[in-house]
Amino acid sequence: MTTQEIELKALMLASLNGEAASHRMLLDRLSRHLRAYYKRKLVRVGRSQEEAEDLVQEALLAIHLKRHTYDTGTLLTPWVHAIARYKLIDYLRRTRASGSELPIEAAEEFTAFDDHVAVESTYDIGRLLAQLPIKARQAIEGVKLEGKTVAETAARYGMSESGVKINIHRGLKVLAALIRQESRG
């Protein structure tokens, strides 16, 4: 087992326990791996590297939303790699120009690192948020964007605290779906 696996898994376990700082650090480290992975793959299938960041963000959202599917008794990197690969194949299918099938190797080292930090996707967060149901938008804007606590957001919009949490989760799911639609063809 590599030190990288041990470190990432420790962050994941902490994040599953609800530790926000660990979650942030985990996403940050994974984003670098994802960026290197997608750039390499996209080049190999003859696509532009510019598309990599859209995929990085889609995969980060998926990792966040599907973190309950990680079996803590197994290694973390194969789990991340499976998600990354699934999202890549899904993306290539959706945005395919020609009808060609693209082979993606099943198992590969997931170790490369890309430290390109100031990166942006083609998604417009404002426009995406505007498409969310009102309560989900309020919850996400309050807690996730303005950094208010769940209690403050709940009080401001007249929701219960659990209502805010449910709406955040729902909103992020809708957001992930919107991103998939956006990059269609």
Add this chain to the structure above:
Amino acid sequence: MKTEELMDMLSADVTAVKRHALTRTIGVAIAMRSVLAIGGALAALGIRGDLADSTALAYMLAKLAFALTIVAVASIYLTRLARPGGENRTNALVIAAPFAAIVLLAAINLLLAPSSHWDKMIVGNDWLECILSIPIIAILPFAVTMWAVRKAAPTDLVRAGTFAGLVAGGISALGYALHCTDDSLPFVAVWYGGTIALCTLAGAMLGPRLLRW
């Protein structure tokens, strides 16, 4: 959108994740549907009336054991396939084991019987009812199982769909076995095996459409 912004957004107020939530969702879905399918089959078709006869009882138990084995094995694999990368930890060939076992038993059974009985043993009385009932009873368990798997994150959709179809077919056979009075192993192999295989195939075909996330 900057990736930094997205990560900040996802990390604000992270809620703890319940362990084993996934296994529970799929397990509960399958268990609930099994009970409902059996109840539904009993209400619509009724239980066979000759259970006082020990041969009839033995055949019913054998059919139930066949269906239950399929449901149990397929559920275990489905729970693995519902997780990203789960396909690397499953051998799709196990799917063939219960079918191979029943076909083998049926073949032995046929060889031991005079060939004049073969037609009767294979075709039975109610083969039509059997091939209609099992897929129909399977529809709801299939929908519920697919829904539960979709909430997880399967990364091999064909394989996840296949096992969801197998679970649904098995659950349905469980219900139909309580009613079915065709007592011969070749009948079970052909009509039960065939209809469950059909459900499995339907799952494989629908998986990539229904399970995308």
